[in-house]
Amino acid sequence: xxxxxxxxxxxxxxxxxxxxxxxxxxxxxxxxxxxxxxxxxxxxxxxxxxxxxxxxxxxxxxxxxxxxxxxxxxxxxxxxxxxxxxxxxxxxxxxxxxxxxxxxxxxxxxxxxxxxxxxxxxxxxxxxxxxxxxxxxxxxxxxxxxxxxxxxxxxxxxxxxxxxxxxxxxxxxxxxxxxxxxxxxxxxxxxxxxxxxxxxxxxxxxxxxxxxxxxxxxxxxxxxxxxxxxxxxxxxxxxxxxxxxxxxxxxxxxxxxxxxxxxxxxxxxxxxxxxxxxxxxxxxxxxxxxxxxxxxxxxxxxxxxxxxxxxxxxxxxxxxxxxxxxxxxxxxxxxxxxxxxxxxxxxxxxxxxxxxxxxxxxxxxxxxxxxxxxx
Amino acid sequence: xxxxxxxxxxxxxxxxxxxxxxxxxxxxxxxxxxxxxxxxxxxxxxxxxxxxxxxxxxxxxxxxxxxxxxxxxxxxxxxxxxxxxxxxxxxxxxxxxxxxxxxxxxx
Numbered sequence: 001x002x003x004x005x006x007x008x009x010x011x012x013x014x015x016x017x018x019x020x021x022x023x024x025x026x027x028x029x030x031x032x033x034x035x036x037x038x039x040x041x042x043x044x045x046x047x048x049x050x051x052x053x054x055x056x057x058x059x060x061x062x063x064x065x066x067x068x069x070x071x072x073x074x075x076x077x078x079x080x081x082x083x084x085x086x087x088x089x090x091x092x093x094x095x096x097x098x099x100x101x102x103x104x105x106x107x108x109x110x111x112x113x114x115x116x117x118x119x120x121x122x123x124x125x126x127x128x129x130x131x132x133x134x135x136x137x138x139x140x141x142x143x144x145x146x147x148x149x150x151x152x153x154x155x156x157x158x159x160x161x162x163x164x165x166x167x168x169x170x171x172x173x174x175x176x177x178x179x180x181x182x183x184x185x186x187x188x189x190x191x192x193x194x195x196x197x198x199x200x201x202x203x204x205x206x207x208x209x210x211x212x213x214x215x216x217x218x219x220x221x222x223x224x225x226x227x228x229x230x231x232x233x234x235x236x237x238x239x240x241x242x243x244x245x246x247x248x249x250x251x252x253x254x255x256x257x258x259x260x261x262x263x264x265x266x267x268x269x270x271x272x273x274x275x276x277x278x279x280x281x282x283x284x285x286x287x288x289x290x291x292x293x294x295x296x297x298x299x300x301x302x303x304x305x306x307x308x309x310x311x312x313x314x315x316x317x318x319x320x321x322x323x324x325x326x327x328x329x330x331x332x333x334x335x336x337x338x339x340x341x342x343x344x345x346x347x348x349x350x351x352x353x354x355x356x357x358x359x360x361x362x363x364x365x366x367x368x369x370x371x372x373x374x375x
Numbered sequence: 376x377x378x379x380x381x382x383x384x385x386x387x388x389x390x391x392x393x394x395x396x397x398x399x400x401x402x403x404x405x406x407x408x409x410x411x412x413x414x415x416x417x418x419x420x421x422x423x424x425x426x427x428x429x430x431x432x433x434x435x436x437x438x439x440x441x442x443x444x445x446x447x448x449x450x451x452x453x454x455x456x457x458x459x460x461x462x463x464x465x466x467x468x469x470x471x472x473x474x475x476x477x478x479x480x481x482x
Contacts, residue, residue: 001383002408007460036425037378037380037420037422037460038420038422039382039417039423039428040423045426050417056437057482066429079473081427136429151426152426154426154428155417155418155423155427156469158417159416159417159418160419162383162416163416163417166401167381167382167383168381168382168383168417169379169380169381169382170379170380170382170419170420171378171379171380172379172380181448192379225431231470233436255429278466283467283476284476284478284479284480285476287474287476287477288477289474291473291474291477297471297473298472298473299472299474300472300473301431301470301471301472302470302471302472302473302476303436303467303470304432304436304466305464305465305466305467306463306465328393352421
């Protein structure tokens with residue numbers, strides 16, 4: 001089989017799979033190279049499932065708003081898989097005056113970009129979700145936010161792109177990019193060489209090392225975060241939840257289980273032996289955090305815990321689009337742990353950018369050339 | 376492992392079998408036919424099968440069905456079961472109530 005295609009995508013997570021899908025719809029030939037053995041093995045399968053606009057940086061907000069308006073509502077039908085998309089709102093909870101200030105700041109900035117989000121008090125919070133404890137005194141409420149199933153959505157994009165002729169190769173780790181006559185056109189892996197008119201790098205944190213082979217540097221670090229899931233419980237609520245303090249987030253899935261993510265305070269110094277491994281302190285700490293918000297869940301059984309890497313950019317938003325220094329290169333990385341909900345909107349716009357030279361949503365503020373020293 | 380795996384390799388068409396409605400994952404009620412169809416949808420590793428269908432994600436966490444799933448996927452792909460890595464086992468070993476898991480420090 002030929003190792004040439006119109007577009008070669010490095011990274012088989014939800015970003016790579018969804019870009020491949022939207023390019024295939026535009027009749028581009030595509031090869032996707034995934035370094036690990038599994039499609040969607042990074043953050044795509046390890047996140048909390050939020051499809052959220054509130055709480056986002058105004059530079060990336062229009063992309064997720066685009067996806068929620070145009071793509072998410074029909075995604076299950078389109079991908080022939082149950083994405084379990086729920087649009088029942090997001091509550092970002094606060095308990096203290098400091099939390100209220102954080103939430104008010106986020107709310108004001110999002111309103112300026114045109115998002116329907118507002119502050120509500122503790123009683124209103126409990127009208128929306130009666131299971132929340134009296135400790136909750138305020139929240140930001142965005143009724144058009146929601147959640148979905150990251151596993152079926154990621155693998156749904158893969159399944160459909162593959163069905164449309166995209167060639168996916170796993171266990172094929174890219175180690176070098178090569179220019180020919182000043183234009184990027186080759187991806188060298190441990191075993192093979194692939195060629196494309198456009199090379200998309202959507203490899204999370206690994207993107208940094210890979211693009212350094214053509215002389216550019218993405219200012220990002222890698223952080224580990226952790227999640228847990230309960231056994232199936234009777235239906236309680238449909239909102240996506242987060243907190244001002246970012247001590248936990250999560251939702252109840254269609255299956256009935258609760259998926260929660262949270263932190264222990266040791267995130268920045270986690271051990272790195274090449275695979276993310278849960279810290280023994282975190283799940284217990286998360287449970288204490290969750291029970292303060294939801295006393296009714298104290299008897300819910302935890303069946304599984306896991307962890308994953310976040311590709312954390314210096315300024316908290318991804319790097320997207322063409323790079324002036326390296327013609328032929330498109331970056332789609334650094335989603336900072338909130339890449340799932342934004343993936344359809346971002347991928348659609350990147351596919352449009354590659355095929356037409358322009359995207360419906362202006363992504364200029366997310367380009368690689370935004371990084372400047374502080375003085 | 377990290378062996379190159381071209382997901383466009385031809386594994387043939389999905390052919391229905393008389394026992395396709397047999398339950399394989401009892402916790403999540405996933406049938407043999409669903410597992411076989413998922414392989415034809417491109418789910419070629421036990422990790423992908425698990426994430427796509429929820430096999431082994433229920434109360435027993437795959438302690439009952441993972442060997443059966445492995446055999447079915449291997450047969451569908453035409454490879455030896457030994458070539459398929461098991462999905463990752465994850466803590467806790469037994470389902471544990473939040474209030475118990477949370478109780479490892481004093482108030």
